[in-house]
Amino acid sequence: MVWTRPTSVPLPTIWHEFQAPDVGNTDNLVSYRVQDLTPDRYEDMVRHFLNHYLGEEPECxxxxxxxxxxxxxxxxxxxxxxxxRNLTLVCYKEESRQIVGGNILDVRTVQREADVMKVESEKLNGIFISNEFLTDTVDLFGRYGVQEYLTDYGMAVHREYRGKGICREMLRARIPLCKTFGLRLTSTNFTNLGAQAVAAKLGYRCDLEMSYDELAKRGPLFSYPGISAKSTKVMSLVID
Incomplete structure (x- = not known):
């Protein structure tokens, strides 16, 4: 069964608002908001991830x-x-439509077969399969006693806005989102050392850490030659 967003929750909903430094002026705090991505910005978000994620995320x-x-x-x-799926989050600065950050989210369910996308690219299939292996190894459904949870398929912060806590605040936005939709768990396979550290400070628990050397022992699809990261972590936060 594929999870569907309830129509009773407005789209977009603003999930989190915060203040952080502006670009080029660390002393000037400005307001930011994290809200649902709307269809009119889909292609803009694709370009954002192409420019600020695909050439930097360690596995990619x-x-x-x-x-x-x-x-x-x-x-x-x-x-x-x-x-x-109407769950992806976008971060905007006040009075601006520039995409500051994006976080691709989805809900994984026990009956996840219907959610799996088949791809022809062996490289992309390797990323999908290795991450599936990690989450299956943990067995998040059994470990936390849930039938569904919020997961993450990529976060990208615009280069000009890095170092301003945007990643941290976008992770915080998941909490009210999960509470609204009755989701008791959010979990992510974090591949970036900085994101792993931010998640830990926010209370995410490390369910599994596996080095890429160990992962590569499973075969070519699980191999990440020359990867900059030492290990990947499955990290989860229980939503009270």
Whole structure:
């Protein structure tokens, strides 16, 4: 069964508001908001992830996704598919439509077979399969006694806004979102060391840490040659 957003929750909903430094002036605090991505910004968000994620996320860089035409095409198709679930978050600065950050979210259910997207790209399939292996190893449904949970398929912060706590605040926005939809758990496979540290400070528990050397022992699809990260972590936050 594929999770569907209740129509009773307005789209967009503003999930979190905060203040943080402005671009080029660390002494000037401005207001930001984290809200639902709306259909009119889908293609803008695709471009945002192409420019600020695909060539930097450790696993995508290792697999060469940004320079492989098929993998790149299928990845953008996957993003659009996730957008249509009406859970992806966008961060805006006050009185601006520039995308400061984006977080592609979805709800995983026990009956997840219907959620799986088949791809032709062996490189992209390797990323999907290795991440499925990690979450299956943890067994989040059994460990936390849930039938569904909020998961993450990528976060990208605009380069000009990095170092201002945007990642932290976008992670915080998941809490009211989960409470509204009755989701008792959010979990992510964090591949970036900085994001792992931010999540830990917010109370995320490390369910599993696996080095990429260990992961590669499972075969070519699980191999990430020259990857900049030492390990990947499955990290979860229980929503009270």
């Amino acid at each position: 860089v290792s697999k060469g996704i940004s320079t492989d035409a098929l993998a790149r095409q299928e990845m953008t198709q996957y993003w659009r598919r996730c957008f249509s």
